[in-house]
Amino acid sequence: MEYEEPKFFHVMQYAARADGDVIDMVSGNPDWEPPAALREALHEYADLPPDDFQYPPSEGLLELREAIAARRNVDPDRVVVTNGTGEANYLAMARAFERGAGDEALLMDPVYPYYPGKTDMLGGESTLVPTERDGGLDVAAIREAASADTALIVLNTPNNPTGAVYGTDAIREVVAIAEAVDALVVVDEVYDHYDLTGEFESALTLSSDRVIVTSGFSKSMAITGFRVGYGVFPEAHVGDAKTRHMLVNVTGARPSQYAVHHALAETPPDYYAEARDLLAARADAFTDALDAAGAEYTRPEGAFYVLARFDGFPGTMANVKRLVDEAGVAGMPGDAFGTARDEWIRFALVTPRAAEAAERLTDYFAADAPDPR
Amino acid sequence: MEYEEPKFFHVMQYAARADGDVIDMVSGNPDWEPPAALREALHEYADLPPDDFQYPPSEGLLELREAIAARRNVDPDRVVVTNGTGEANYLAMARAFERGAGDEALLMDPVYPYYPGKTDMLGGESTLVPTERDGGLDVAAIREAASADTALIVLNTPNNPTGAVYGTDAIREVVAIAEAVDALVVVDEVYDHYDLTGEFESALTLSSDRVIVTSGFSKSMAITGFRVGYGVFPEAHVGDAKTRHMLVNVTGARPSQYAVHHALAETPPDYYAEARDLLAARADAFTDALDAAGAEYTRPEGAFYVLARFDGFPGTMANVKRLVDEAGVAGMPGDAFGTARDEWIRFALVTPRAAEAAERLTDYFAADAPDPR
Numbered sequence: 001m002e003y004e005e006p007k008f009f010h011v012m013q014y015a016a017r018a019d020g021d022v023i024d025m026v027s028g029n030p031d032w033e034p035p036a037a038l039r040e041a042l043h044e045y046a047d048l049p050p051d052d053f054q055y056p057p058s059e060g061l062l063e064l065r066e067a068i069a070a071r072r073n074v075d076p077d078r079v080v081v082t083n084g085t086g087e088a089n090y091l092a093m094a095r096a097f098e099r100g101a102g103d104e105a106l107l108m109d110p111v112y113p114y115y116p117g118k119t120d121m122l123g124g125e126s127t128l129v130p131t132e133r134d135g136g137l138d139v140a141a142i143r144e145a146a147s148a149d150t151a152l153i154v155l156n157t158p159n160n161p162t163g164a165v166y167g168t169d170a171i172r173e174v175v176a177i178a179e180a181v182d183a184l185v186v187v188d189e190v191y192d193h194y195d196l197t198g199e200f201e202s203a204l205t206l207s208s209d210r211v212i213v214t215s216g217f218s219k220s221m222a223i224t225g226f227r228v229g230y231g232v233f234p235e236a237h238v239g240d241a242k243t244r245h246m247l248v249n250v251t252g253a254r255p256s257q258y259a260v261h262h263a264l265a266e267t268p269p270d271y272y273a274e275a276r277d278l279l280a281a282r283a284d285a286f287t288d289a290l291d292a293a294g295a296e297y298t299r300p301e302g303a304f305y306v307l308a309r310f311d312g313f314p315g316t317m318a319n320v321k322r323l324v325d326e327a328g329v330a331g332m333p334g335d336a337f338g339t340a341r342d343e344w345i346r347f348a349l350v351t352p353r354a355a356e357a358a359e360r361l362t363d364y365f366a367a368d369a370p371d372p373r
Numbered sequence: 374m375e376y377e378e379p380k381f382f383h384v385m386q387y388a389a390r391a392d393g394d395v396i397d398m399v400s401g402n403p404d405w406e407p408p409a410a411l412r413e414a415l416h417e418y419a420d421l422p423p424d425d426f427q428y429p430p431s432e433g434l435l436e437l438r439e440a441i442a443a444r445r446n447v448d449p450d451r452v453v454v455t456n457g458t459g460e461a462n463y464l465a466m467a468r469a470f471e472r473g474a475g476d477e478a479l480l481m482d483p484v485y486p487y488y489p490g491k492t493d494m495l496g497g498e499s500t501l502v503p504t505e506r507d508g509g510l511d512v513a514a515i516r517e518a519a520s521a522d523t524a525l526i527v528l529n530t531p532n533n534p535t536g537a538v539y540g541t542d543a544i545r546e547v548v549a550i551a552e553a554v555d556a557l558v559v560v561d562e563v564y565d566h567y568d569l570t571g572e573f574e575s576a577l578t579l580s581s582d583r584v585i586v587t588s589g590f591s592k593s594m595a596i597t598g599f600r601v602g603y604g605v606f607p608e609a610h611v612g613d614a615k616t617r618h619m620l621v622n623v624t625g626a627r628p629s630q631y632a633v634h635h636a637l638a639e640t641p642p643d644y645y646a647e648a649r650d651l652l653a654a655r656a657d658a659f660t661d662a663l664d665a666a667g668a669e670y671t672r673p674e675g676a677f678y679v680l681a682r683f684d685g686f687p688g689t690m691a692n693v694k695r696l697v698d699e700a701g702v703a704g705m706p707g708d709a710f711g712t713a714r715d716e717w718i719r720f721a722l723v724t725p726r727a728a729e730a731a732e733r734l735t736d737y738f739a740a741d742a743p744d745p746r
Contacts, residue, residue, distance in 0.1 A: 029427035042419035042628065046412045054402040055597045083456050083600075086623040117620050224427045225627030227456075247490050250459035253626035254598030255415065 007113075007317070007336045014321055015330040023357040025347040026330050028160065028304055030222035032278065034263070035271050038221060041262030045255050056254045058246045060230070064261040068230055071264075072204055072213075078232050080241050083252045085190040085216035085229035089154075090118055090248075091241045092212040092231050096152035096184040097122050098240070105152040106145055106183075108137070110161055110307070110337035110344075115154050124151065130340045135162030135298055135307075137170045143177050150183045158191040158200065158302025161337050161346040165301040168201045175203075178210045184237075186212045190229070191303040193220040193272050196280050200302060209234040217260050219304070220272065226256040279304065282354040286347065289358025293365045300349075307334065307344045310365055315345040327364035329357045380486075380690070380709045387694055388703040396730040398720040399703050401533065401677055403595035405651065407636070408644050411594060414635030418628050429627045431619045433603070437634040441603055444637075445577055445586075451605050453614050456625045458563040458589035458602035462527075463491055463621075464614045465585040465604050469525035469557040470495050471613070478525040479518055479556075481510070483534055483680070483710035483717075488527050497524065503713045508535030508671055508680075510543045516550050523556045531564040531573065531675025534710050534719040538674040541574045548576075551583045557610075559585045563602070564676040566593040566645050569653050573675060582607040590633050592677070593645065599629040652677065655727040659720065662731025666738045673722075680707065680717045683738055688718040700737035702730045 008026060015022040045052070059065065060081020069076035082088040093115075097103065105119045109128035116126040129145050132138050142153065153174055157166040171187065178185045187203040192215060204213050216229025233241050245251075283300050290297045290308050297308040313319055315334030323345070324330050334344035347357070381399060388395045418425070432438065433454025442449035455461040466488075470476065478492045482501035489499040502518050505511050515526065526547055530539040544560065551558045560576040565588060577586050589602025606614050618624075656673050663670045663681050670681040686692055688707030696718070697703045707717035720730070 027427075029424075031423065033423055034426055039419045043416055046415035046419070050404060050406055050595055051402075053407055053596045053598050054400075083622045083625070087621060090621050114620065114623075121617060121620050222423055222426065225429055225624070226426065227622070227624070227626040244494060247487065247494050248460060248463050248621060249456045249600070250487075251598070251600065252456070253600040253629045255628050255632075256626045259628075 008332065010317070011320060011324075011330055011332060015324050018324050020328050022324055023329050023353045023360070024351055025349070025354070025357055026332055027350070028219075028348055029224050029350060030219060030275070031350050031352060032222050032275055034222045035267040037266035038223065038259045038263035041259040042255065044262070045258045052258075053254070056251055056257060058251045059242050060252060061254070061257045061261060064257050064264070067261060067264050072202065072232055074204060074232050078235065078238050080231050080233065080238065080245055081252055081257060082216075082229045082231060082245060083249055084218060084227040085188065085214050086114065087245070087249065088214035088216065088229045088231035089114070089186065089188055091244055092184070092186040092214055092233070093118050093124075093152060093154070094122055094244055095212070095233070095237050095241055096186065097124050099151065101182045102149040102151035104147070104149045105154060106142060106150055107154050107338075108156070109340040110334070112156055112160050113336060128338050128340070131162065131164070135159055135164030137166050137174065139170055139173045142174055146177050146181045146183065148181060150181045153178055153183055153185045154188070155185065155203075156188040158195055160191065160303050161305045161307055161332070161341070163298055163300025163303050163305055163307070165195055165197050165200050167199070168205065171203050172206055175206060175208050175210050183210070184212060185210055186214060189213055189215045190219055194276055194279055194304065195302040196276065196283065197301045204232060209236060212237065217264075221260065221263055222275070223260075226260065227253060228256050228260045279349055282349040285355035286349060286358045289355065289362050293362040295361070295365070304348050304350050306347045306349065307341060308347060309344045314343045315341065320345060323364070327360050329360050381705065383690070384693060384697075384703055384705060388697050391697050393701050395697055396702050396726045396733070397724055398722070398727070398730055399705055400723070401592075401721050402597050402723060403592060403648070404723050404725060405595050405648055407595045408640040410639035411596065411632045411636035414632040415628065417635070418631045425631075426627070429624055429630060431624045432615050433625060434627070434630045434634060437630050437637070440634060440637050445575065445605055447577060447605050451608065451611050453604050453606065453611065453618055454625055454630060455589075455602045455604060455618060456622055457591060457600040458561065458587050459487065460618070460622065461587035461589065461602045461604035462487070462559065462561055464617055465557070465559040465587055465606070466491050466497075466525060466527070467495055467617055468585070468606070468610050468614055469559065470497050472524065474555045475522040475524035477520070477522045478527060479515060479523055480527050481529070482713040483707070485529055485533050486709060501711050501713070504535065504537070508532055508537030510539050510547065512543055512546045515547055519550050519554045519556065521554055523554045525557055525559065526551055527559045527561070528576075529561040531568055533564065533676050534678045534680055534705070534714070536671055536673025536676050536678055536680070538568055538570050538573050540572070541578065544576050545579055548579060548581050548583050556583070557585060558583055559587060562586055562588045563592055567649055567652055567677065568675040569649065569656065570674045577605060582609060585610065590637075594633065594636055595648070596633075599633065600626060601629050601633045652722055655722040658728035659722060659731045662728070662735045666735040668734070668738070677721050677723050679720050679722065680714060681720060682717045687716045688714065693718060696737070700733050702733050
């Protein structure tokens, strides 16, 4: 399987070259304003003395780590600030494999393509475990797949691409399975601010020494380009994660860390609530239109995405290009996300034109039911 | 061998806790102003629309890659913008090992401790090859050490910690050795703006498909905390380097890249010349005082450092602490840099108090010749 990014660029480029107007529902980049305090802090930073332009501590600015630790209710020593959630996942997954406790990663299918990509780079083997049709965890399937060779189980909640939010009980069962086979569980919670159910709970509440939680500010502050993420590691693993972080990156970018720290301290809860409400309204409008188009879909419980299935129109790259040309809507082929959602297409809700896109899809599938491909 | 950073912090913390006034000659952080255009660009960036706060291309902002490529006289497709020179070295070294062309890295001794650290993390084996007493490359020793198991030779010029600038002829010979044993040569040129000889030439002038050059803006723009570096890879290797970069970091921080791009375009040559002249003046003052103290040292041809040897006072951590307490000067123990300079202590010139520190050393070693330890 290829990684998401090349396919993502492939679709983006195709859409950009198309003749007509195309609505981009490919990328996961928020389209709303970052916190005002973030912009202010960047201005402030730009005028600081030269000392403040030098290396922060390798594991991140202390005040930022403390703020993260306070919010997460953990010891600051367990927090490593990383170059985005991507690096945090890399460190966490590397830690799982380097213990000599097996070579296999259990990944949920549909899967965010970076997970198998990182697994492969780290010399591990991916096993895809299908989730339920609604995107929920299939704990029995995970139990069946787990073996002595399993070093790692990766969960992502709220989930990209399914929009599922995993219940704490299910995660607890997965952690018990991991304990039984000496695996670590990496829980990527980067969409934690976009829980539409009100029931999301961090896996840190389990207080398990098997669990590494990763997250970041790319999505919550609408700053995917700032590259500020973090991992919360169990005490037994945080030292090795810090060493790898140092040897790979030395440290993360200080202007970004400074701005995020101030934004974290000074941004009112309303900012996050407004972004969440905006996304919920888009999800409603989009799924209403999918109903009208006769599509199957999963109503997102969180994150930025809707997976939809149109009868006789599988989620291949060819069909995605057809939608670009004939409907003026760009999505991501379901086969970019493993094998479980070949039939589906992922639409990202991070565009103000989500409702308009849904209408285009309705018109397209109503007017001219396409031939199966 | 431990990595530099923990020892670095150890000495810094010891110095901070000391009773008296201590001059810090430990860290390699420039103490001068960044380019004015960099500050201006950060202000400008802080007011850009939300789109500009999202992911830049994984391999870096196109305009920055093009500016680097133009300066380096290479195809922009060969340039990967990284999270500092540290990540560029990591990508380059990983590329050398993952080819299945051996497990050994030849590292020059004294050695920048991150190189053996990265080698170890990547599953390779370090072999330290002593340099000449003046820090110059010992090509014959490299030839003798090279074998079929050699995957990688790492050079750093201008050199940390010796201050040596390698001649192009010597590097060409090393590249020929690498060709003979199917190794890659990584040349870390992060101090390229601090060549005091006027004779430094980039290894890119060799146009070899064996050579990966790494560098960055941490030192040249006095912004070690911004994390903007780059690697220039041969065509055959750039694709794999980009994939690893994407899987580890997704991309580097955009505010930093934006600011560096503008600073690169708008900063006059005077800025770099002034910093170099400042460093040259400090090197003169410091080495004059070392003469007075009866120390052996290497006059730096480039970079930020002077290695000095005081008779009967080897460069151990214990002696470095003694200098902190008794002379009020903090340096780095020579044994942090491999085995070839156990007797030596590294002093970084990036403090306005370099001359004062030298006087303290002169007084200390003149007044009370210490017992050998």
